[in-house]
Structures are given as C-alpha cells and as structure tokens.
Amino acid sequence: MANTLNTITVDGVTQSLESYQAAKSQAAKGDNSxxxxxxxxxxxxxxxxxxxxxxxxxxxxxxxxxxxxxxxxxxxxxxxxxxxxxxxxxxxxxxxxxxxxxNMIGKDVQWVKETSSTDENGKTVINKETFEGKVTGVSISDGSPTVIAESGGKSYQVAIANISRIGDGMKNS
Structure with missing residues (x-):
C-alpha cells in the first residue's frame, strides 16, 4: 500500500480506506440494526x-x-x-x-359453533349450531384461554366468546 494516509488498521490488519468502507457497507447490508x-x-x-x-x-x-x-x-x-x-x-x-x-369445571355450559359452507350459487353461508355439555377443563391455546367441554361423548375446545350460557341443570339437545 503506497499511500499510508488512506489506510485503516483494525485489530492489527491494515487495509485501504476503500476496501474498509466496502467491507463495512457489505456488513451494514446484512445487519439492519x-x-x-x-x-x-x-x-x-x-x-x-x-x-x-x-x-x-x-x-x-x-x-x-x-x-x-x-x-x-x-x-x-x-x-x-x-x-x-x-x-x-x-x-x-x-x-x-x-x-x-x-370455577366453571363441572358446570353445564351452552355454546354456539359457527361453520361456513358454500351454496350452489357460490355464496358463503354461515351455519350456527348450539351445543350443551359439561366443562371438564381449561386450556390456553395460542395465548387465548378456552374451556374443554364434553357433549355427546365428544370433547370440544370452546372459545370464551362462543359461550352463550353457563349453569347447572341444562338439558342436552
């Protein structure tokens, strides 16, 4: 390197100003911090x-x-x-x-489950079905708390927003 005024020494390695700046700009492209x-x-x-x-x-x-x-x-x-x-x-x-x-474990609960389907004209139809069952547990899925309810021998994970009624003595439909 002929011109020592345009050199930079980093960690004992001397390089030209142009190569140092090129290496720094290349590193900056990979690091957006x-x-x-x-x-x-x-x-x-x-x-x-x-x-x-x-x-x-x-x-x-x-x-x-x-x-x-x-x-x-x-x-x-x-x-x-x-x-x-x-x-x-x-x-x-x-x-x-x-x-x-x-506190809901062991209580009867009623919830609405929404499903969507497409009719013969290609329009989306939302169907609502009501379930009743007994709360058997509580779960957190993807950061959202839900209750586990059993109805008709099946276990359902019910979002809190879908619960329509809570209480003892509801009849299963």
Whole structure:
C-alpha cells in the first residue's frame, strides 16, 4: 500500500480506506440494526482524532452529542422496560382469567359453533349450531384461554366468546 494516509488498521490488519468502507457497507447490508452505543463512541473518538487542529470543534458540541445519545439510550431502555411490563400484565390477566374459568369445571355450559359452507350459487353461508355439555377443563391455546367441554361423548375446545350460557341443570339437545 503506497499511500499510508488512506489506510485503516483494525485489530492489527491494515487495509485501504476503500476496501474498509466496502467491507463495512457489505456488513451494514446484512445487519439492519440501529447504531449502538459502542459504534457511536467509536465515531465520536474518530471525529475527535481526525479534527482539524487549526480549527478544533468546541467541547460543548461533543458534550451535547453525548447528552443526546445518553437521553436516546435511556428512552430505549424505558421502552424495553414498558414492553416487558406489558407482557407481564398480559400474563397476569391470562392467569386471572384461567383461575376464574377453573370455577366453571363441572358446570353445564351452552355454546354456539359457527361453520361456513358454500351454496350452489357460490355464496358463503354461515351455519350456527348450539351445543350443551359439561366443562371438564381449561386450556390456553395460542395465548387465548378456552374451556374443554364434553357433549355427546365428544370433547370440544370452546372459545370464551362462543359461550352463550353457563349453569347447572341444562338439558342436552
């Protein structure tokens, strides 16, 4: 490498500025993540290292950049914390609902099951069928709590929204 002013040494490997930038842009294409704090600090140090000694940048500008970055990092941490709290609250809500649904075990329940079919004209027809049975358990499928009910010797997984009636002494149809 003839011109040592246009070289960069990283981890003991010296390469031309063009090949370094090409490698960095290739890596950036595969990684769409945001600029991390280490990269920001590297940029800041590089900026300070290569500034014009006859026209140096004001220290206040560096401090302002650091303060902005620090504030951004704190906002990111708060956002991640709120996301974790939201997940925790969702889990608590589901746990409470499952606890309440557990009280339904052994009770008679009535629910509506909707099925769709196509008539001879190609139109979709929605058929509603009512079932009655006894709740035998509670389940969580895909994050949604459901009850397990038995009717006519078969076991059904019933979504909470499809339950139309709960109580003892209903007659099976």
């Amino acid at each position: 945001t600029l991390g704090k280490d990269a920001f600090l590297q940029l800041l140090v590089t900026q300070m290292k290569y500034q014009d000694p006859l026209d140096p940048q004001d220290n206040g500008e560096y401090l302002a950049q650091l303060a902005q970055f620090s504030a951004l990092e704190q906002m990111t941490n708060v956002s991640e914390g709120l996301s974790n709290v939201s997940k925790l609250v969702g889990n608590i809500d589901t746990s409470v609902l499952v606890g309440q649904l557990s």
